[in-house]
Amino acid sequence: MSREDLLGGLSAVATQGQVRQISHEQLHRAPWQPRRSFPRDSLLALARSVRREGVRQNLIVRPSPQQPGRYEIIAGERRWRASAPDLSTNLQLSVEEAQSLTGAPPRTLPCLVLTIDDHDARRLSAVENLQREDLDAVDEALYRLLLIQDVLSEGQTDAAPDDPSTLAQTLGRRLHAVRNHPEKHEDERTRLETLFASLGTMTWESFVTNNLPLLQLPHDLLDAVREGRMAGRSALLIHRQTDPALRQALLDASETGASFQDLRRLVDDHQGKRWKGLAADVRQNLGARTLERLDDQRRARVMRLLEQLHEELRGDAR
Structure with a gap:
């Protein structure tokens, strides 16, 4: 097309x-x-x-x-x-x-x-702007989302809301439904495939996985991506962290120019330290006296978990 x-x-x-x-x-x-x-x-x-x-x-x-x-x-x-x-x-x-x-x-x-x-003004604006090389990742995702809204809304002309996450959440639910149950949404899937084939660079499934989540980031991370202070996937990596200390460490590293690979290594190192600490705690509490003090029900649950852990480790050894 x-x-x-x-x-x-x-x-x-x-x-x-x-x-x-x-x-x-x-x-x-x-x-x-x-x-x-x-x-x-x-x-x-x-x-x-x-x-x-x-x-x-x-x-x-x-x-x-x-x-x-x-x-x-x-x-x-x-x-x-x-x-x-x-x-x-x-x-x-x-x-x-x-x-x-x-x-x-x-x-x-x-x-x-x-x-x-x-309707036509928004459509023309989206297509014209997607030809530009100076769009940041957030704006590009928003323009693509406007075109998705156009092909899925069957003539509706609701304008994009001031908060992009509202539109992203609304259309995101519909896009996930099309992706997860394509047999029920053949017409919508065909329209999406035709749209993204004309735009090039990615499939609509790739957009849902990699670009749509950008629009649902909190404002501090969204602004950082818009201003070029942080790559989109770095912002998504930071957003996924639930440990406040790790999140702050990643933010500080990103502000000093750390790449996505640098941030990924920080996350891996942090998770490694967590597992080492957890393993040490488990070893400390696995003594015979500790198990003997447990009531029958708790001891049975611990034994089932130990059997699962034993099988898992044996599988790795094999």
């Missing part, structure tokens, strides 16, 4: 749009737009380019449904942010950084104005 096929006819709609110069103040981000991460250095570099050469690629917008006379950005929010007159304040630029912005910000931006509904 081609990108145009994925857009479901939106390419034809785009040819009917008009390119206009629209002032920065008339544009605003879409409230349903999931992207939150705009790396500071990358935005500053784009702002320098915009002031030297102008905005060379059209933004895609539509008349704002909520604010008459204004336009909602479907694709191109990064260019809009880089063109802001108050960029220095927004990015808290140093004197040297502000001086590197030669020239004035553009007063107007070239925009392709489309007349499309919420």
